[in-house]
Amino acid sequence: MALKSLLFVSLLVAVAAAPVAEAQLGSIFNLIRIQGNLFCTANGNMGVNGTATPVFPNAPVQLQCGAGNVISSATTDSAGLFSILLDPLQFLLSSLLTNCNLVVNTPLSTCNSGLPSSGALLSPLRLIGNTLQGPLHITNIIPAAFVFLPHL
Numbered sequence: 001m002a003l004k005s006l007l008f009v010s011l012l013v014a015v016a017a018a019p020v021a022e023a024q025l026g027s028i029f030n031l032i033r034i035q036g037n038l039f040c041t042a043n044g045n046m047g048v049n050g051t052a053t054p055v056f057p058n059a060p061v062q063l064q065c066g067a068g069n070v071i072s073s074a075t076t077d078s079a080g081l082f083s084i085l086l087d088p089l090q091f092l093l094s095s096l097l098t099n100c101n102l103v104v105n106t107p108l109s110t111c112n113s114g115l116p117s118s119g120a121l122l123s124p125l126r127l128i129g130n131t132l133q134g135p136l137h138i139t140n141i142i143p144a145a146f147v148f149l150p151h152l
Contacts, residue, residue, distance in 0.1 A: 029135045029136050029137060030088045030089075030136075030137045030138075030139075031085055031086070031087070031088065031136060031137070031138050031139070032085070032086040032087075032088050032091060032093065032096070032138075032139045032141065033083060033084070033085055033086075033138050033139070033140055033141065034063060034083070034084040034085075034086070034102070034125065034141045034142070035081070035082065035083040035084070035140070035141075035142065036061075036081070036082060036102070036123075036142050036143045037055065037079070037080050037081050037082075038055065038056040038059055038061065038076050038080045038081075038082065038104065038121075038146070039053045039054065039055055039056060039080060040053075040054040040055060040056040040080075040108070040111035040112050040115070041053060041054075041115075042108065042115060042116075042148055043121070043145075043146050043147055043148050044056065044104060044108075044121040044123070044146035044148070045145055045146050054111065054112070055076070055078075055079055055080025055111075056076055056080050056104075056106075056108075056110075056111045057076055057077065057078045057079070057080055057111070058075060058076060058078075059075065059076045059080075059082075059104050059106045059110070059111070060073055060074075060075050060104070060105070060106060061073060061074050061075070061076060061082045061084070061102055061103070061104055062102070062103045062104075062105070063084055063086075063100055063101075063102060063103075064100065064101055064102075064103050065095070065096070065099050065100040065101075066099060071086075071091075071100065072084045072086060088139065093127070093139060096125060096141065097124075097125050097126075097127055097141070100125055101122050101123060101124055101125070102121075102122070102123045102125065102143050102146070103120055103121070103122050104120060104121040104122075104146070105120045107119070108121075108148070116148070116150070118150070118151070119148055119149055119150045119151060120148075120149050121146040121147070121148060121149070122146065122147055122149055123143035123144055123145055123146040123147070124143075124144045124145075125141050125142070125143065125144060126141065126142055126143070126144040127139070127140070127141055128140045128141065128142055
């Protein structure tokens with residue numbers, strides 16, 4: 001009888017602890033993803049040619065918050081794509097969207113000699129929604145629109 005009581009108490013403890021464990025593990029499966037495509041144009045955005053617009057490969061893209069603090073960075077691939085993953089436990093989404101920007105300090109002349117050799121591209125962030133990929137809950141953010149700043 002003592003063994004049945006011990007088993008019953010153990011089962012109750014396991015059931016009671018399950019929501020706590022799930023809540024703690026749930027945060028492990030959340031991500032913030034900032035991704036976009038950088039183009040080799042005067043403002044870093046897709047041009048009038050649409051998908052025929054040349055891309056900006058190998059460009060460092062920085063996520064800067066506050067007074068220019070670099071929080072994370074990525075480098076565009078050969079297709080001009082970049083992706084930055086963040087832990088939502090370390091960043092408030094509202095703060096990212098209002099206090100952070102994507103910055104490209106690499107001169108535009110790197111991808112096209114006819115473009116400026118100084119200045120930077122800057123874009124605020126825009127939330128586009130959430131997706132589920134298996135157990136992952138991903139908050140998706142993109143550049144709102146890059147603008148060229150002659151001196152940053």
